[in-house]
């Protein structure tokens with residue numbers, strides 16, 4: 001930034017602050033009622049936020065009113081910028097340079113203000129480091145204090161959960177991202193990390209911030225503990241390097257130590273069902289293929305009514321359980337809730353009044369203190385007695401487990417109910433946060449102001465009577481204070497003790513000694529009232545923070561109840577049933593449905609276009625040692641992809657503890673879900689469609705275990721027919737293997753030839769999707785049946801898609817010839833050109849005879 005040669009003292013101060021900021025942070029510099037922005041920062045802010053760019057001397061400048069800053073900061077953050085706020089640190093005195101200090105730096109991963117966060121989503125800042133021992137990571141949601149770390153010898157064990165967390169910002173050691181980008185082709189982990197970092201906001205820090213010993217010290221200090229044993233962590237845990245980097249970065253951004261970190265948990269991939277990043281995308285778990293939340297599994301199963309509940313649902317979905325006791329606890333609780341529909345309705349109504357306690361605490365602890373947050377704690381505590389009453393009516397575990405976890409805190413509730421006004425102001429400076437009758441001292445000061453105001457109106461009547469001026473008024477303006485207003489026509493009646501202060505168009509303004517004295521008293525009383533309110537407010541915050549651990553445990557239990565009550569409603573709405581989970585190797589589903597497609601078919605806009613179709617349920621049976629590999633053939637559009645995805649989604653739902661869209665379901669725990677479906681280009685990163693397909697397939701073959709569930713859709717389609725068929729064939733053989741068991745696999749394909757493999761592979765089963773033929777048309781019935789499909793109906797489907805009749809006719813005749821022994825096909829060409837003949841002959845007859 002080209003600093004002008006001769007700087008004013010204020011601009012010197014500006015540059016001092018600016019120099020200390022991280023690279024790229026946009027500085028908002030408080031000047032009176034405005035935040036001013038200078039130089040390139042002003043140009044960026046003007047472009048991103050649409051504010052007017054002006055010039056001061058010869059450099060660009062832009063400004064936003066201080067009260068409107070909340071409208072602009074989110075825009076800058078959303079555009080991937082960091083924003084530094086520098087405020088006046090003392091009251092301004094004319095002619096003297098006011099002290100200024102950096103208040104906080106906002107970045108997409110460390111912002112806390114309610115309007116900068118999606119309330120239904122966690123907001124993670126994540127730090128990563130890879131060395132010879134593997135990948136080490138830590139993540140922190142500063143808005144709620146959730147803090148975790150992890151280490152794993154293999155990146156692909158951690159990347160599933162990291163991808164599902166969708167961090168808002170990543171912290172890396174300087175140079176790591178470039179190393180991963182340039183890594184050799186066979187360094188699969190580096191490429192996976194490169195893909196993970198692409199399109200995310202990355203902040204690079206010097207390597208020493210990631211040192212383990214330093215990290216351990218920083219973390220101990222932030223958590224306020226002497227050792228990490230209470231969290232079951234060794235002080236040499238490699239995740240402490242990234243964890244320390246997170247705390248350091250958060251401290252720098254908040255300009256203070258984060259005060260809401262209470263615990264550090266270790267994430268272990270072996271305890272959760274892993275879903276690799278490609279599968280998360282393919283199965284549209286958090287986002288639909290169009291990138292929106294609508295159409296995702298998350299949206300289809302979300303019936304939460306609180307923000308904390310919505311966030312917990314997202315967390316459960318990103319790390320499904322492998323602990324049978326926990327899964328069964330959740331799904332049994334859904335059953336209890338479902339068993340009492342009336343109580344469930346009441347419970348949900350009560351939950352809807354619960355406020356976002358984890359984030360409220362996060363803000364209060366980190367110095368963002370808005371009176372409404374206190375109102376939120378009061379309102380939430382006000383609901384707890386009702387929740388206890390309702391839970392005890394349910395009986396069973398709901399009556400014992402949850403009430404014990406949701407504290408009533410009657411004293412705090414009573415205090416807040418007595419202290420706080422019904423309607424809370426957004427800013428303590430507005431006054432009125434504390435209810436009258438709570439504090440005798442505040443009431444005394446407020447009465448003083450009130451008495452004084454009565455005195456003023458009495459003064460007005462008295463002066464009107466004394467002077468005979470009926471239109472005389474006692475008025476007030478912000479910069480002038482109290483005065484007596486007399487219209488010009490009555491000036492001759494003004495008594496001697498009136499002191500003239502100002503002339504306006506129609507009147508003159510006067511004061512008297514008595515009025516000046518009263519004005520002082522009033523203003524003083526108002527200031528005193530506000531000061532007293534601030535004092536009381538600070539005490540109330542302290543009282544809340546004294547209970548912060550109890551409050552956050554209660555909030556966690558309430559969020560759980562919210563998710564589970566939502567699932568009970570979902571189960572009732574869509575007729576879901578409780579799955580049975582065990583250690584077996586079976587996956588047996590009776591009348592299973594696809595949770596998202598089923599809801600979509602019933603959505604009003606789809607129903608109008610496609611008629612009121614219902615989803616056709618289908619059964620599935622897989623087991624590692626028996627029916628291990630289901631090969632599904634059938635026409636395009638018949639429902640193969642939907643079917644294989646629905647099996648994966650049902651398994652996933654079962655392992656988060658949700659009920660499932662099936663009449664009956666038994667699942668032996670699945671440790672990983674893999675998928676290879678559809679074709680997606682990754683051209684921007686230098687990978688062709690086929691390369692992506694093969695990468696994903698390689699990942700599956702290298703990492704699947706006998707407990708995994710694999711769904712493969714049209715493997716080999718992205719290359720020439722014979723190459724593709726050979727690859728698909730070899731993949732099926734590999735997955736089947738020669739041992740007694742293998743991963744449960746669903747394989748949808750158009751390669752009819754593969755159906756012959758059941759002769760050699762004892763655990764392969766052929767299935768097909770039934771269609772009805774009617775004249776030359778086909779009708780999709782979406783029913784899975786045993787046995788291979790006899791033909792593929794591609795041309796009929798192409799006609800349904802609207803291909804011109806001439807093309808359809810021609811395709812039919814080519815097909816006829818290809819299917820007969822006559823392999824010569826006439827090319828219909830424009831008349832002007834000579835007729836050509838092409839021969840379609842297999843390149844390798846020996847291979848064909850194999851099929």
Ligand SMILES: Nc1ncnc2c1ncn2[C@@H]1O[C@H](COP(=O)(O)OP(=O)(O)OP(=O)(O)O)[C@@H](O)[C@H]1O
Pocket residue numbers: 597613614615616617634635636637638639640641642643782783
């Ligand atoms: N069981 C079902 N009940 C009702 N409709 C279904 C069912 N299964 C699929 N469908 C509908 O049929 C459409 C096509 O399904 P899907 O994409 O699964 O077919 P496919 O056999 O995989 O086709 P292709 O081979 O062309 O990829 C879906 O968009 C869905 O709306």
